[in-house]
Amino acid sequence: MLAPAAAAAPAGTAADPDYATRQAFYAAVARKDYTQALAAGYAYLAAHPSDDAFALDVAYAELADGKRDAAVGRLTKLQSSANPAVAQAAAKQLAVMSSGSVSRTGAAWDRGYVYAYGDYESRFADIFSGVNARYDFGRGTIRPYAALNVSYDTRSGVPGASQIFNDDAAVISAGLRAPLGKNEYGYLFALGGYSVGLRGQPDYGDVRYGIAYSRDYGTLFTAKPHTQVNFSAAVYSRYQGNAISYLQGSHDARLAGALRGIAGVTLAGDSHRLYYNNFAEGYAGLIVPVSDQINLRFVGVQGTYLPRGIDRPAPATYSGYRALLVFGAGVP
Numbered sequence: 001m002l003a004p005a006a007a008a009a010p011a012g013t014a015a016d017p018d019y020a021t022r023q024a025f026y027a028a029v030a031r032k033d034y035t036q037a038l039a040a041g042y043a044y045l046a047a048h049p050s051d052d053a054f055a056l057d058v059a060y061a062e063l064a065d066g067k068r069d070a071a072v073g074r075l076t077k078l079q080s081s082a083n084p085a086v087a088q089a090a091a092k093q094l095a096v097m098s099s100g101s102v103s104r105t106g107a108a109w110d111r112g113y114v115y116a117y118g119d120y121e122s123r124f125a126d127i128f129s130g131v132n133a134r135y136d137f138g139r140g141t142i143r144p145y146a147a148l149n150v151s152y153d154t155r156s157g158v159p160g161a162s163q164i165f166n167d168d169a170a171v172i173s174a175g176l177r178a179p180l181g182k183n184e185y186g187y188l189f190a191l192g193g194y195s196v197g198l199r200g201q202p203d204y205g206d207v208r209y210g211i212a213y214s215r216d217y218g219t220l221f222t223a224k225p226h227t228q229v230n231f232s233a234a235v236y237s238r239y240q241g242n243a244i245s246y247l248q249g250s251h252d253a254r255l256a257g258a259l260r261g262i263a264g265v266t267l268a269g270d271s272h273r274l275y276y277n278n279f280a281e282g283y284a285g286l287i288v289p290v291s292d293q294i295n296l297r298f299v300g301v302q303g304t305y306l307p308r309g310i311d312r313p314a315p316a317t318y319s320g321y322r323a324l325l326v327f328g329a330g331v332p
Helices: 017-031 033-048 050-065 067-079 084-099
Strands: 112-121 124-138 143-153 168-177 187-196 204-217 226-236 242-256 259-270 279-289 294-305 317-332
Touching: 017 033, 017 143, 033 050, 050 067, 067 084, 124 279, 143 259, 259 294, 279 317
Parallel strands: none
Antiparallel strands: 112 124, 112 317, 124 143, 143 168, 168 187, 187 204, 204 226, 226 242, 242 259, 259 279, 279 294, 294 317
């Protein structure tokens, strides 16, 4: 009589012949060597393709290594996992990535985010600051959400500072947004709320609607280069129906340690042809991480107001430097 076949060792246990490969993955992740981690992770998954819990960890490592598209593909499959915890985590990760917002470690933000900044502009000798926050109340195709937008500067209204145009207001609003297609990088939105003036400006109702798009190629503060593209176009009732649009692109890469170099461009326009909303500029400089949520940016700026702008200044070109302190964190 034949002896019964020995049962296969459970995946992920010390008796599993691929256990060392699995441990090599986690060891490499711990030292942030994502190239080695993914090599081990892919090898382990080739032998254990049904280990969805491990596959989820591989997806997180892909995000940390800047392999965003690979991670999205893996997470999309894991949404249908027989493991409910994995399926829920994968769905949640994809949902929060719809904002295009991840921390410097690649960990996704939850239902919303808070973004704050302080920005010194040498050409105005002015400090601009602000807070932008969003919170989604649902995860369906049409998503109700609330938003807070605060902006303030130190010189608007000061004699001799006529070129400074800043809201200096706190706008509280709520509305709906709908993702564009399945990639979740862009969405249509409509918001209504109230604007409170912070430097003597009048208070008034605010309605705006438009489109927004944000996509990262790679992840900030990982070993690999990172590129980000942002676009927005919206109609604002508080600007007498002016439609304002922005297109921004930047690329950053590690120089030494955590220090990164960055270069980018911004193009802006509006339907009322206000010169200060019609400009093109380029910038280049450095990013210095302070923590997972905070970084410093020092960039030189060269720009020009576009000919289509009414009352375009002379000279139309400008240059200077910009020092920014940026904070970003998720809202659970």
